[in-house]
Amino acid sequence: MPELPEVETTLRGLEPHLLGHSINDVVVRNAALRWPIPPEVFQASGRTVARCRRRAKYLLIDLDAQTGEKRCGLIIHLGMSGSLRICSAGDTPRKHDHFDLVLDNGHCVRFNDPRRFGALLWRSGPALNHQLLRELGPEPLSNDFSGELLRQRARGRKGAVKNFIMDGRIVVGVGNIYASEALFMAGIHPSRPAGRISAARYDALAAAIRDVLSRAIRSGGTTLRDYLNSAGKPGYFAQELLVYEREGKPCFQCGAAIRRKVIGQRSSYYCPSCQR
DNA sequence: CTTTACGCCTGACGGC
């Protein structure tokens, strides 16, 4: 699925179509997403989009509220296989097109998600106070994120560092692909206990996380299976992946065969000689 | 507190 770069790419594509426009209607064809789409989302009808932003892998569409009314908006998550694209309001829905935000300009934002792990939620009150967002760690591309922070939070932890950096309470947005990539770039073995990594190596890891995520955003994200951006086009970062899904192929640094290992029920890829 | 396993879904693929 969409990890942080894919969500960010989607946001950037949608924003010009949404900002300042009114949502005329919300069309729900299948409410059975990860959580049932709540009827409150229909309150979006007739409201203007005041702001589009991303927190972790959540897309936040903030709507204008009437005077004296609480702030409100929509929260969208793409799950494992979700995508949002701009369509003409009259386009025939395809399989797995579960909902539309119909805009005032003849376009709509259409959500497609074969596996239905995604979500559309309504929020009233500040978005960042929402239960799903409240406990999240820092954004990896912000100044709140650093190797020092990782080192502190890892103190005493015995679990694998790969699971540690994929824990959204530590740092958000690092999914299965970019976790493997960043650990390779930093030369750290994915199974190494998080509490047994030096401050210097955590600095390298934080830098690698920033670097891989920002490069992936520049390439429009990684398309391995489902991901498409808001214009229905794939991202191109897959061709820059160093270890992910390269089991048995030679390491680009040393030539050793890349290995795959299941850590925390997820496939992890690493170079047994470059990563310690 | 940390850590682990599971399940929500569909679809693609490989083996028989």
Place this chain on the structure above:
DNA sequence: TGCCGTCAGGCGTAAA
């Protein structure tokens, strides 16, 4: 051709 098992980019929840 079909059937079955496995796997897939997330993440909340329960339980250890």
